[in-house]
Amino acid sequence: MISSPLMTVMVDAVRKAARGLKRDFGEVENLQVSRKGPGNFVSAADRKAEAVLREALTKARPGYGLVMEEGGTVEGQDKTHTWHVDPLDGTTNFLHGIPHFCISVGLEREGTIVAAVIYDPIKDELFIAERGKGAYLNNRRLRVSGRQDLADSLVLYGSPYLGRGNHPRLLKELATVMAVTGGVRRFGSAALDLASVACGRADLYWERDLQTWDIAAGLLLVREAGGFATSADNGPDPMAARSVACGNEVLHRELIALLRKANQ
Numbered sequence: 098m099i100s101s102p103l104m105t106v107m108v109d110a111v112r113k114a115a116r117g118l119k120r121d122f123g124e125v126e127n128l129q130v131s132r133k134g135p136g137n138f139v140s141a142a143d144r145k146a147e148a149v150l151r152e153a154l155t156k157a158r159p160g161y162g163l164v165m166e167e168g169g170t171v172e173g174q175d176k177t178h179t180w181h182v183d184p185l186d187g188t189t190n191f192l193h194g195i196p197h198f199c200i201s202v203g204l205e206r207e208g209t210i211v212a213a214v215i216y217d218p219i220k221d222e223l224f225i226a227e228r229g230k231g232a233y234l235n236n237r238r239l240r241v242s243g244r245q246d247l248a249d250s251l252v253l254y255g256s257p258y259l260g261r262g263n264h265p266r267l268l269k270e271l272a273t274v275m276a277v278t279g280g281v282r283r284f285g286s287a288a289l290d291l292a293s294v295a296c297g298r299a300d301l302y303w304e305r306d307l308q309t310w311d312i313a314a315g316l317l318l319v320r321e322a323g324g325f326a327t328s329a330d331n332g333p334d335p336m337a338a339r340s341v342a343c344g345n346e347v348l349h350r351e352l353i354a355l356l357r358k359a360n361q
Contacts, residue, residue: 098236099227103204107214108225110153111200114146114184115218118191118200121145122219125194139185139192143167146184150202154180161204166310179205181313187286196220201288203313210336213314215288224292224318232321234296241324241345242297247355250348252281253290255304262306266360270303273359274352287341291315294343295322301344301352303329309336316341325349329356 121142147167154161158180162173165182173179180202185191187198196219204212213232215224224239226232232239244250252274256267275281282299284290287307293299295318312335319326325346328338331353335341342352 098233099225099230101227101230103212104214104225104227106154106157107202107204107212108216108223110150110157111202111214111216111223113153114149114200115216117149118142118146118185118198119218122191122194122196122198125191139188142191143185143188146200147182150182150184150200154182154202164309166308177207181205181210181310183288183310186288186311187284190285195285197284197289198286199289199292201310201314203310203315203317205313205336210313210317213317215292215314215318217289217292222292224295224314226295226314226317226321228317228321230321232295232318234292239296239318239322241294241319241322242300242348243345244300245347247278247348247351250278250300250344251298252278252352253293253299253302254281254283255285255287255290255302255307256283257306267305270356270359273355277355287311288315291319291326291341291343294324295319297322301342301348303340303342303352303356305329305340307335307339307341309339312336312341316343319343327353 160175161178163171163180183201191198199217211228213226290302326343328335329340329342
């Protein structure tokens with residue numbers, strides 16, 4: 098387990114925000130049966146969680162900048178450090194009462210993600226990583242899957258929202274990947290998909306049309322767990338490309354080849 102002062106700050110912040118999300122999720126499950134539905138309530142829950150995270154992180158590291166899903170970009174006096182904060186990754190799941198969502202916080206230092214926390218409050222699963230110190234789920238060291246054959250692999254993917262992204266491209270990629278792999282899943286949380294690859298539950302994951310707060314923490318988890326993470330086009334900077342493809346060295350290479358084949 099990592100017990101640095103920085104990790105203590107990040108873990109305390111996400112646990113504090115998670116308490117409110119868990120309470121609000123219970124209310125969402127009740128609101129599912131109402132005529133109005135839970136949409137406005139979920140938006141408020143998202144904003145409340147982000148406010149808790151912003152307050153806690155800013156108090157502990159007052160000069161750092163922030164890039165947040167709800168609050169946008171906040172420039173800090175310290176130009177070398179930026180938090181990438183997603184207070185509720187898996188909002189659609191949350192909205193429908195599906196217990197698969199998380200809080201994701203990544204710290205970027207001079208262009209490199211150096212610390213990461215992803216917390217699933219329903220399962221009480223805390224994924225953490227620091228650059229050069231490994232990745233952990235609660236107290237267990239993480240390693241990516243060791244599978245070598247696509248036919249045995251479980252692949253996660255993400256799809257763009259209605260009116261966004263390139264749906265025809267995704268359908269071509271999905272058809273190509275489905276034809277040669279053991280199975281595909283779409284769970285609806287980019288951060289938890291990355292965490293699933295980091296801990297070996299899934300072998301591969303790819304998605305396009307992402308934001309930095311979706312993937313900042315998860316990228317470090319995968320890399321510190323011994324995995325490879327690039328853009329979906331095999332570029333070196335998924336954050337800039339706003340896309341990701343990840344897995345172990347062998348399967349990552351195979352996935353990139355499949356995505357290229359689909360787009361020929």
